[in-house]
Amino acid sequence: MQPLRIALTKGRLEKDTIKLFQKIGYDCDSVVNKGRKLILPIGNGEIEIVLAKAADVITYVEHGVCDLGVVGKDTILEKGESFYELFDLGFGKCKFALATQKGKDLYGGYKALTIATKYPNVTRRFFEDKNMDVRIIKIEGSVELGPLIGLSDAIVDIVETGSTLRENGLEVIEDVCPISARLIANVVSLKMRKQEIEALVDLLGKEVDA
Amino acid sequence: MKKNLMITPEGTKDYLFEECISSGKIQKKIKDIFISRGYSQVDTPCIEFYDLFSMEDSGFSQETMFKTTDNRGRLLVMRPDSTLPIARMAATRLKHLNTPLRLFYGQSVYKNNPTLKGRSNEVMQMGIELIGATGKRADLEILTTAIDCLSATVEDFRIEIGHAGFFNALVERLNVDPDTIEAIRSSIESKNYSSLNIILDKLPDSPQVTAIRKLPRMFGGEEVIEKALKFCNGTKAENSLCYLKELYQDLSILGLGDKITIDLGIVQQTNYYSGIVFTAFVTGIGDPVISGGRYDKLMSNFDFPTGAAGFAVNIDYIAEINLKDRRKDTAPVPKILVCAKDGYEIKAIQKTKELVAQGKNAVFSVFATYEEAKDYAENAGVEEILTVGE
Numbered sequence: 369m370q371p372l373r374i375a376l377t378k379g380r381l382e383k384d385t386i387k388l389f390q391k392i393g394y395d396c397d398s399v400v401n402k403g404r405k406l407i408l409p410i411g412n413g414e415i416e417i418v419l420a421k422a423a424d425v426i427t428y429v430e431h432g433v434c435d436l437g438v439v440g441k442d443t444i445l446e447k448g449e450s451f452y453e454l455f456d457l458g459f460g461k462c463k464f465a466l467a468t469q470k471g472k473d474l475y476g477g478y479k480a481l482t483i484a485t486k487y488p489n490v491t492r493r494f495f496e497d498k499n500m501d502v503r504i505i506k507i508e509g510s511v512e513l514g515p516l517i518g519l520s521d522a523i524v525d526i527v528e529t530g531s532t533l534r535e536n537g538l539e540v541i542e543d544v545c546p547i548s549a550r551l552i553a554n555v556v557s558l559k560m561r562k563q564e565i566e567a568l569v570d571l572l573g574k575e576v577d578a
Numbered sequence: 579m580k581k582n583l584m585i586t587p588e589g590t591k592d593y594l595f596e597e598c599i600s601s602g603k604i605q606k607k608i609k610d611i612f613i614s615r616g617y618s619q620v621d622t623p624c625i626e627f628y629d630l631f632s633m634e635d636s637g638f639s640q641e642t643m644f645k646t647t648d649n650r651g652r653l654l655v656m657r658p659d660s661t662l663p664i665a666r667m668a669a670t671r672l673k674h675l676n677t678p679l680r681l682f683y684g685q686s687v688y689k690n691n692p693t694l695k696g697r698s699n700e701v702m703q704m705g706i707e708l709i710g711a712t713g714k715r716a717d718l719e720i721l722t723t724a725i726d727c728l729s730a731t732v733e734d735f736r737i738e739i740g741h742a743g744f745f746n747a748l749v750e751r752l753n754v755d756p757d758t759i760e761a762i763r764s765s766i767e768s769k770n771y772s773s774l775n776i777i778l779d780k781l782p783d784s785p786q787v788t789a790i791r792k793l794p795r796m797f798g799g800e801e802v803i804e805k806a807l808k809f810c811n812g813t814k815a816e817n818s819l820c821y822l823k824e825l826y827q828d829l830s831i832l833g834l835g836d837k838i839t840i841d842l843g844i845v846q847q848t849n850y851y852s853g854i855v856f857t858a859f860v861t862g863i864g865d866p867v868i869s870g871g872r873y874d875k876l877m878s879n880f881d882f883p884t885g886a887a888g889f890a891v892n893i894d895y896i897a898e899i900n901l902k903d904r905r906k907d908t909a910p911v912p913k914i915l916v917c918a919k920d921g922y923e924i925k926a927i928q929k930t931k932e933l934v935a936q937g938k939n940a941v942f943s944v945f946a947t948y949e950e951a952k953d954y955a956e957n958a959g960v961e962e963i964l965t966v967g968e
Contacts, residue, residue, distance in 0.1 A: 431696065432864025449692070450865075452769035452794075550772070555866075556859045558769070559736055559839070562798065 371409065371416040372564055375425040375434040381549050382419060384459040385438045392571045423447050435557035436565065441547040442526055446487045452558055454569055455551035458576045464490055464544035467533050468515050468522035474541055484514030485524040494524065494544050512536045589691055589699025595910055601702065601897040605684055607730045608704050608891060615723055617682040617706050622663035628653035630662050633879055635850050644688050656688040660703060661873070661888060668709045669880030677710025677884065698894060705890035712874065712885030717854050718828060720887045724868055725832065728858055731896050736837055737858040738797065740844030741822050742851040742871065747814035748786050762790060763845050769794040785809055797841035800826055806842055825854070850876040860899055867895045911958045914940035917951045919967030926966035
């Protein structure tokens with residue numbers, strides 16, 4: 369039997385997921401002391417962990433080269449297409465929010481807004497739902513600069529504590545949606561390996577709810 | 579401007595040698611099955627009017643269709659599916675024939691997929707449409723034909739059956755607006771338990787809400803139907819469940835065991851499905867290889883209200899699976915090269931034909947001299963050179 373292959377988003381989600389796997393009784397030493405390896409067996413080898421960047425987790429699961437994946441809802445909303453979203457793992461909590469300079473009346477007047485963001489699809493959908501035409505500019509990092517140096521009227525970005533915003537004189541004017549880590553599954557894997565996946569999901573579910 | 583002279587558009591490719599052989603073999607097998615079941619072949623145009631696929635409930639979004647215009651500026655698309663064109667054909671040119679119509683097709687469909695996803699924009703599909711028949715016998719005819727196609731072409735598969743009427747009956751009694759229904763539907767389709775629960779938590783408790791909450795997990799063997807029956811007592815949804823149970827039990831005579839499963843969470847966006855819906859999966863392929871179902875409602879859109887059902891097989895996936903371990907990646911080479919001396923060309927061609935008729939792998943040499951032929955034979959690995967003269 370081929371091991372069940374799970375793609376994890378490298379970094380914090382990886383650490384939280386591994387903690388969860390340890391709690392339900394898997395030996396995860398290979399991941400804890402991984403060196404530079406990218407494919408790591410855990411437990412008795414019945415599960416293989418693949419470490420990847422968030423967007424790649426989705427790609428691997430969509431193509432069925434990984435059966436399951438752990439990825440943030442932010443990436444799912446921005447990149448997601450065809451897979452099953454099985455489970456809210458409850459960690460990696462934050463939110464998408466619309467923010468601009470403190471005290472600014474963003475919706476006043478009739479000017480078409482310019483929004484800077486790392487998440488153009490999320491931003492487009494958010495404003496489409498409001499029936500608003502906006503100009504979206506994709507930025508690769510430090511999106512907060514947008515309104516500060518005059519590139520955009522506001523930003524849509526991930527907000528955790530809000531301290532970066534505050535330090536730069538920005539404030540959230542509207543929440544877009546909450547975010548947390550999700551367990552996703554390939555459409556065919558869930559059907560062909562139903563028992564294994566359901567057993568694992570049940571174990572993880574009990575641990576998350578506890 | 580740089581000319582795109584040497585590459586094919588994204589999502590397309592040239593099919594070479596054994597890829598064509600594998601695809602051809604699969605197509606032949608499936609075609610034989612369709613013909614033995616009494617289906618007749620039809621071809622529809624590659625380009626159709628956009629209007630055909632933009633009907634309400636057709637489930638094709640305009641972003642995913644390749645479009646062009648005709649000489650009067652009307653919008654055309656490269657067909658994204660064959661069922662709608664065949665429904666159009668049945669409702670017009672075939673309207674006065676005796677039903678049921680048993681039609682089959684083998685043709686490519688086109689989809690403009692998002693860029694850099696590694697998906698094919700051109701897919702070879704074969705399928706059947708059984709038009710003018712409803713009821714269990716018609717559904718069994720379709721399902722067993724699909725199973726025959728899979729049994730003949732792949733080693734391990736799952737075919738899962740659901741019923742569009744089940745979900746529709748459940749949401750009908752919720753008394754919620756269409757947007758909420760669509761949100762519920764898409765959460766079940768993506769088996770997104772968390773978002774489904776968020777929507778349902780806002781609704782008052784009812785047997786329907788309890789049932790819908792469980793839907794994403796309602797797939798597996800016959801026990802799924804038993805479980806679902808418990809919370810659907812006395813509702814319209816019960817009818818669909820009992821019908822599914824009957825089909826499942828009938829199909830169990832085939833002895834395919836867990837290859838046939840039930841999924842009550844199949845809720846396709848293509849609203850045109852009204853009865854059974856089914857998809858088939860194969861290990862190693864990340865998408866369904868067959869999808870189909872009953873689409874009685876659709877035919878009314880063409881002023882031809884009648885029962886209809888069918889399915890499409892993705893030939894490319896099945897050909898790929900069959901090729902996986904057999905790919906040689908070498909060009910085909912003949913065993914015998916037949917060279918003609920000057921003036922004996924026709925004689926050599928006739929000799930080649932004789933050899934081929936005896937079952938030998940021979941070709942007529944088109945090189946001007948014997949030396950060139952010899953060089954080629956050595957480099958390409960031809961076993962024998964035969965010279966024809968005198």
